[in-house]
Amino acid sequence: MSRSDELKAALASVRARIAAACVAADRDPGDVTLLAVTKTWPAGDVVELLALGVTDVGENRDQEAVEKVAAVHELAADASPRWHFVGQVQRRKARSVAGYADVVHSLDRPELADALGRAATAAGRVLAVLVQVSLEAATDGRGGVAPDGARALADHAAGVSGLRVAGVMAVAPRQGDPAAAFARLREVALDIRAGHPDAGVISAGMSGDLEAAIAHGATLVRVGTALLGTRPLVSEPAR
Numbered sequence: 407m408s409r410s411d412e413l414k415a416a417l418a419s420v421r422a423r424i425a426a427a428c429v430a431a432d433r434d435p436g437d438v439t440l441l442a443v444t445k446t447w448p449a450g451d452v453v454e455l456l457a458l459g460v461t462d463v464g465e466n467r468d469q470e471a472v473e474k475v476a477a478v479h480e481l482a483a484d485a486s487p488r489w490h491f492v493g494q495v496q497r498r499k500a501r502s503v504a505g506y507a508d509v510v511h512s513l514d515r516p517e518l519a520d521a522l523g524r525a526a527t528a529a530g531r532v533l534a535v536l537v538q539v540s541l542e543a544a545t546d547g548r549g550g551v552a553p554d555g556a557r558a559l560a561d562h563a564a565g566v567s568g569l570r571v572a573g574v575m576a577v578a579p580r581q582g583d584p585a586a587a588f589a590r591l592r593e594v595a596l597d598i599r600a601g602h603p604d605a606g607v608i609s610a611g612m613s614g615d616l617e618a619a620i621a622h623g624a625t626l627v628r629v630g631t632a633l634l635g636t637r638p639l640v641s642e643p644a645r
C-alpha cells in the first residue's frame with residue numbers, strides 16, 4: 407500500500423471511531439475536532455493529511471515544528487492548517503512558538519502566559535491557549551497545573567494581551583481509570599467556562615483513549631499513532 411493509501415485508510419478508521427463514540431455519547435460528530443499529531447513524521451505526511459481533509463495539525467517540539475511548518479508551506483502553499491503546539495513550552499521558546507502556532511495546548515504557569523502574550527503581541531498575533539491540567543496523583547514531569555489551580559491560571563491568562571483563553575487540555579494519567587480523569591477534566595472545564603464563556607475547548611483523548619474522552623465531553627482529540635503509525639522509539643519525545 408502506498409503511504410497515501412495507508413493514511414487514507416487510517417484516517418477513515420479514526421473518523422469512524424470518533425463517529426461511533428459520538429453516537430454512543432449522543433453527541434454531534436461535528437463538535438469533535440480531529441487534531442493530527444504529526445511529531446516525528448515528515449512534512450509530506452502532513453500534506454497528504456491536509457489533502458484528505460484534515461484541518462488541524464499538532465507538534466510537540468519547537469525545532470521540529472519550525473522546520474515542518476516551513477516545509478509544509480513550501481510543499482502546499484495553498485493549504486493553511488491550524489497549527490497546534492502540544493508539548494511543554496520552555497519560556498525561551500515562547501517567541502518562536504508564538505510565531506507559527508495558532509493554539510498552544512500546554513499553558514501551565516503564569517510566567518509562560520506572560521511570555522507567550524508578549525511574543526504574540528510583538529508578532530501582531532493573537533494566540534489561543536488551553537490551560538493544561540495535570541490529572542496525575544503526583545507531578546509526573548508531563549506538565550500541567552493541578553485541577554484546583556486551573557481557574558486562577560485561566561483568569562490570569564485572560565488578562566494578558568495577545569492571548570485568548572480557549573479551554574483546557576489534559577493527558578490521561580498513566581495509571582488508573584481514564585474515564586474518571588476525563589470526568590474531572592470536564593468539571594475543571596465547566597468551572598473555567600463559567601468565567602470565560604468562549605473557553606469551550608476540551609482537548610483530551612489520544613489514539614488509545616479517544617472514546618473515553620469523547621464520552622466525557624472532549625471537543626478535540628489529539629491523534630498520532632492511530633493515524634500515522636508507531637513512532638520510532640528513539641524519537642519518542644520526553645513530555
Ligand SMILES: *Cc1c(COP(=O)(O)O)cnc(C)c1O
Nearest residue numbers: 443466492612613628629630631
Ligand atoms: C504524541 C502526543 C499525542 C498523540 O499520541 P498518540 O498516542 O500517538 O495518539 C497526543 N497528545 C500529546 C500531548 C502528545 O505529545
